[in-house]
Amino acid sequence: MAKHVNDSKEQWFLLRMREAGRNYVCKPQEDIDIQLGEHYIVELDRSEDYARVLCKRVPTADEIKNTIIKRIKRKVTDKDWSRIESNKQRARDAFVRCLRRVEEHELEMKLVDVEYSFDGSKIVFYFTADGRVDFRELVKTLASEFRARIELRQIGVRDESGIIGGIASCGLKLCCKSFLYEFEPVTIKMAKDQRLPLNPAKISGLCGRLLCCLRYENKHYKKTAKTMPREGALVCTPNGKGRVIDMNMISRSVSVLLSETEKIVTFPVDKIKILQDQEPVKPAKIDRPALSEDVDVADLKKLEDIPSADIDDEDDDDNGDDTKE
Numbered sequence: 076m077a078k079h080v081n082d083s084k085e086q087w088f089l090l091r092m093r094e095a096g097r098n099y100v101c102k103p104q105e106d107i108d109i110q111l112g113e114h115y116i117v118e119l120d121r122s123e124d125y126a127r128v129l130c131k132r133v134p135t136a137d138e139i140k141n142t143i144i145k146r147i148k149r150k151v152t153d154k155d156w157s158r159i160e161s162n163k164q165r166a167r168d169a170f171v172r173c174l175r176r177v178e179e180h181e182l183e184m185k186l187v188d189v190e191y192s193f194d195g196s197k198i199v200f201y202f203t204a205d206g207r208v209d210f211r212e213l214v215k216t217l218a219s220e221f222r223a224r225i226e227l228r229q230i231g232v233r234d235e236s237g238i239i240g241g242i243a244s245c246g247l248k249l250c251c252k253s254f255l256y257e258f259e260p261v262t263i264k265m266a267k268d269q270r271l272p273l274n275p276a277k278i279s280g281l282c283g284r285l286l287c288c289l290r291y292e293n294k295h296y297k298k299t300a301k302t303m304p305r306e307g308a309l310v311c312t313p314n315g316k317g318r319v320i321d322m323n324m325i326s327r328s329v330s331v332l333l334s335e336t337e338k339i340v341t342f343p344v345d346k347i348k349i350l351q352d353q354e355p356v357k358p359a360k361i362d363r364p365a366l367s368e369d370v371d372v373a374d375l376k377k378l379e380d381i382p383s384a385d386i387d388d389e390d391d392d393d394n395g396d397d398t399k400e
Contacts, residue, residue: 085133086103086131086133087100087131087132087133087134088100088101088103088109088128088132088147089130089131090115090129090144090147091126091127091129092124093126093190094127096126098129099126099141099142099143100134100142101142101144101146104146107147107150110128111130112127113127113151114126114127114151115127115128115147115149115151116151116193117146117148118144118145118146120145121196121197121224122192122197123148123192123193123194124193124194126144155193162192163191165195166188166190167189169189169198169200170188170189172220173189176213176220177213179216180210180212182208184202184203184204184208184229185202186201187201187202187235187238188200188201188238189201197223197224197225198217198223198224198226199228200228201230201234202227202229202230203232203235204229208229210227213227232282232283233282236249236251236252236280237249237251237252239252241281243281249280251287260379261286261287261379263285263378263379265289265293266278266285266289268293268300269289270323273375275375275378279378284378296324299324299327300322300324302344303322303324303327303344304319304322304329304344304347304352306319307319308349308350308352309349309350310331310348310350311348311350312331312333312340312346312347315333315335315336316333316334316350317332317334317340318331319331320332326343327343327345328341328342331347
């Protein structure tokens with residue numbers, strides 16, 4: 076766990092670049108009134124851009140080290156918004172032109188989005204690819220064509236969904252597009268803890284990775300599980316003794332296979348008494364259709380690829396044809 080910068084726990088501001096960019100921290104300034112949720116022009120190393128203030132937070136040492144925001148200059152004005160919209164149109168044109176260049180260079184990459192910096196001095200091309208791509212010649216071509224600093228940034232599939240957006244299986248806008256500003260690891264174990272069907276089609280999102288929402292209530296499920304008997308536990312119920320074969324942590328109930336009648340009956344947890352607790356019974360030994368779907372273990376492991384930031388990027392720092400490597 077990262078340590079805080081100082082013992083005083085000074086609060087900084089957390090800002091999100093553009094609509095769906097990265098998050099960075101910035102130290103408060105006395106000469107400008109910073110309001111949460113508003114957009115501001117920010118000063119970067121070699122350019123200017125706009126960002127939205129998300130919240131106040133106590134930054135970590137890594138966040139201070141990795142931030143690219145030098146300072147917040149001013150609140151975005153109507154004139155600034157006109158320039159931003161103009162840059163978006165230029166970005167759409169650049170997207171089409173870059174697609175042609177990718178085809179000309181025969182590169183195995185999928186162009187996802189294009190962004191112009193606020194001052195127009197830098198253009199960022201976002202793309203996905205199965206592996207590493209040698210795009211040095213493409214960078215040179217684009218730098219010569221646009222006469223601006225060019226950056227090609229390879230992103231992951233979760234980042235791609237955050238940029239493009241869409242509607243999730245719940246019927247709402249994707250979390251990564253609406254409010255989820257930072258990706259955290261989501262694992263198969265979380266799905267198991269919540270007793271969800273281990274079917275890739277049911278527990279994965281549009282990005283092809285595990286649903287981010289699996290993480291939201293995971294702590295509650297783990298905490299609740301500790302107060303309930305485990306599978307295979309011998310319990311005493313109002314209908315006699317039996318063994319627990321399933322549980323519902325939302326309703327706080329368990330399904331019990333009665334010893335005498337061999338019937339399966341569901342009881343509230345407070346209506347049973349644990350006689351002998353034991354390690355969970357392996358899934359193959361109990362009849363639980365919701366969890367016993369035939370799936371490939373390798374397919375499941377692919378779903379829990381740890382989300383990462385940019386995989387690779389290359390930035391042309393000149394306005395000519397030379398490429399920085």
